[in-house]
Amino acid sequence: MELLTPSLGLIFWQTLVFLLLFAILRSFAWKPILNALRIREESIEEALAAAEEARDEMANLKVGNEKLLDEARHERESILKEARQAATSLRDEAKNEAVKATDKMIAEARVAIETEKKAAISEVKSLVAEFSLVIAEKIIRQKLGDEKDQKKIIDKYLQDIKLN
Amino acid sequence: MTTFKKINREKSYLINIIALLFIFILPLTSANAEAGEDEKFSPGDMIMHHIQDAPEWHLWDGPYGTIPLPVILYSPNQGLSVFMSGRFEHGHASYQGYRVEEGHIVSESGDKFYDFSITKNVAQLLINVLVMLLLFISVAKAYKNRAGKAPKGMQSLIEPIILFIRDEIAKPNIGEKHNKYMPYLLTLFFFIWLGNLIGLTPGAANLTGNIAVTGSLAFFTLILTLFSSKSYYWKHIFWPPGVPTPIKFIIIPVEVIGILTKPFSLMIRLFVAITAGHVVLLSLLGLTFVFHSYLVGIGSTMIVLFINIIELLVATIQAYVFTLFTSMYIGMALEEEHH
Numbered sequence: 001m002e003l004l005t006p007s008l009g010l011i012f013w014q015t016l017v018f019l020l021l022f023a024i025l026r027s028f029a030w031k032p033i034l035n036a037l038r039i040r041e042e043s044i045e046e047a048l049a050a051a052e053e054a055r056d057e058m059a060n061l062k063v064g065n066e067k068l069l070d071e072a073r074h075e076r077e078s079i080l081k082e083a084r085q086a087a088t089s090l091r092d093e094a095k096n097e098a099v100k101a102t103d104k105m106i107a108e109a110r111v112a113i114e115t116e117k118k119a120a121i122s123e124v125k126s127l128v129a130e131f132s133l134v135i136a137e138k139i140i141r142q143k144l145g146d147e148k149d150q151k152k153i154i155d156k157y158l159q160d161i162k163l164n
Numbered sequence: 165m166t167t168f169k170k171i172n173r174e175k176s177y178l179i180n181i182i183a184l185l186f187i188f189i190l191p192l193t194s195a196n197a198e199a200g201e202d203e204k205f206s207p208g209d210m211i212m213h214h215i216q217d218a219p220e221w222h223l224w225d226g227p228y229g230t231i232p233l234p235v236i237l238y239s240p241n242q243g244l245s246v247f248m249s250g251r252f253e254h255g256h257a258s259y260q261g262y263r264v265e266e267g268h269i270v271s272e273s274g275d276k277f278y279d280f281s282i283t284k285n286v287a288q289l290l291i292n293v294l295v296m297l298l299l300f301i302s303v304a305k306a307y308k309n310r311a312g313k314a315p316k317g318m319q320s321l322i323e324p325i326i327l328f329i330r331d332e333i334a335k336p337n338i339g340e341k342h343n344k345y346m347p348y349l350l351t352l353f354f355f356i357w358l359g360n361l362i363g364l365t366p367g368a369a370n371l372t373g374n375i376a377v378t379g380s381l382a383f384f385t386l387i388l389t390l391f392s393s394k395s396y397y398w399k400h401i402f403w404p405p406g407v408p409t410p411i412k413f414i415i416i417p418v419e420v421i422g423i424l425t426k427p428f429s430l431m432i433r434l435f436v437a438i439t440a441g442h443v444v445l446l447s448l449l450g451l452t453f454v455f456h457s458y459l460v461g462i463g464s465t466m467i468v469l470f471i472n473i474i475e476l477l478v479a480t481i482q483a484y485v486f487t488l489f490t491s492m493y494i495g496m497a498l499e500e501e502h503h
Contacts, residue, residue, distance in 0.1 A: 002212070002216065002266075003212075003215070003216065003375065003439065004375055005375075006374075006375045006376035006379050007217060007279065007283075007376050008278060008279060008280075009236075009278075009279045009280045009281055009283065009286065010217060010283065010285055010286060010289075010374060010376035010377065011376045011379065011380055012280055013280070013282075013286045013289060014289060014376060014377050014380040014381075015380050015383075017289055017290065017293055018293075018351075018355065018380065018381070018384070020293075021293045021296060021297070021351060021355070022347065022348060022351045024297060024301075025296065025297070025300055025301075025347065025350070025351050026347035026348075026351070028300075028301050028304060029300035029301050029303065029304040030300075030304075030346060030347040030350050030351070031347065032304040032307055032308060033300075033303065033304050033307050033322075033326060034326070034330075034343070034346055034347075036307035036308070036311060037307075037323070037326070037327070037330075039311075039312070040312060043312060
């Protein structure tokens with residue numbers, strides 16, 4: 001029975017000391033400790049979230065890079081294609097122009113040749129006429145002399161003409 | 165390098181074993197001395213002497229074996245009397261009209277008086293509180309100095325326990341508002357746990373196995389429960405929902421008594437568990453002196469070693485259970501209508 005009877009003194013001291021202990025520990029131990037634990041947990045959580053975010057960002061960047069690369073590749077191809085087309089068209093144009101110029105030059109040359117030919121022919125004609133006149137003159141002069149001589153002269157002139 | 169570590173570890177094991185042996189041999193020697201003084205050894209007296217409070221702190225018989233403690237008495241007739249318990253000369257003398265009978269101070273004149281003495285248990289209480297203050301304030305300082313860093317030393321011993329109390333006891337039972345109750349729960353847990361552990365060391369007083377101590381702790385829990393109670397808690401007691409009216413008249417008294425039986429069970433559980441543990445340990449040690457045999461001594465020491473390890477477990481479990489039930493009662497008081 002002795003054991004089951006709480007003593008007044010011990011109840012008094014236990015209450016007093018425990019309440020003091022509680023008050024002191026609450027402000028000088030538990031609050032700082034619990035706060036520190038909470039802050040640490042929060043910082044760990046934040047760090048984890050930041051890491052996750054960074055990883056997502058990296059993945060996004062990678063996707064973006066690939067997209068950019070793809071775009072660049074497409075652009076290069078289209079530029080090359082355009083350049084090729086431009087080159088082809090340029091070459092074709094040059095070719096056409098050259099053909100045209102040649103044709104024109106040939107035509108011009110032809111016209112020039114024709115003119116030269118005509119000029120030559122007319123010159124030949126005038127020369128023939130001149131020779132004929134000279135011969136005719138000579139013949140007419142010889143007519144006044146001997147007939148034999150006339151013949152001789154005509155042959156001679158004819159020979160001269162042949163020689164010419 | 166590893167072999168060196170291994171040797172070191174083995175060395176520390178050896179030290180532990182030697183320390184353990186000392187712990188279990190010491191009470192043996194003190195009990196032996198008691199048996200020597202009184203020709204006839206009474207195990208019952210020895211056990212009661214160990215688990216009860218006393219105005220002085222008896223460690224061993226002979227010179228300097230008993231530490232005198234301050235006696236503070238107040239009687240309406242005589243006023244305040246303050247003196248050291250050495251004045252009683254171990255129950256052989258009376259002083260200022262008081263003397264000691266079976267470890268209790270009684271008034272010779274039969275006057276009513278109030279005993280506020282620093283008894284063995286009060287001294288033990290002060291020692292425990294001092295240990296707690298030193299321990300936890302130094303740990304709190306470590307948190308301040310090492311802010312944002314991983315715990316180290318004593319910090320890493322205390323931190324898992326604090327986190328366990330917060331995450332496994334307070335959060336599931338109290339819920340959202342658990343932060344407000346954490347300081348009380350932590351103080352309660354560590355007071356009981358360290359009290360139980362210190363109580364197991366030889367020479368220490370049986371503080372947490374004293375009904376006045378456990379009763380005070382249970383009373384704090386009761387007060388805290390009542391002060392944090394919401395209207396739903398009282399509605400549940402005085403007009404339980406979903407119960408037929410005639411049965412309500414049976415339920416209501418049960419519920420009202422339940423307000424008190426909850427802290428009462430807390431008080432009894434801790435008191436019984438710790439006191440019973442001490443009684444078992446002391447009974448087994450007492451066997452040696454009943455049989456006057458070394459063989460029994462060796463045998464009972466082995467069993468005491470085993471029981472002591474179980475007592476370490478009980479010390480922790482009882483602290484856990486007291487804290488757990490306290491947070492459950494607070495949780496019940498905080499419950500709202502929609503649950």
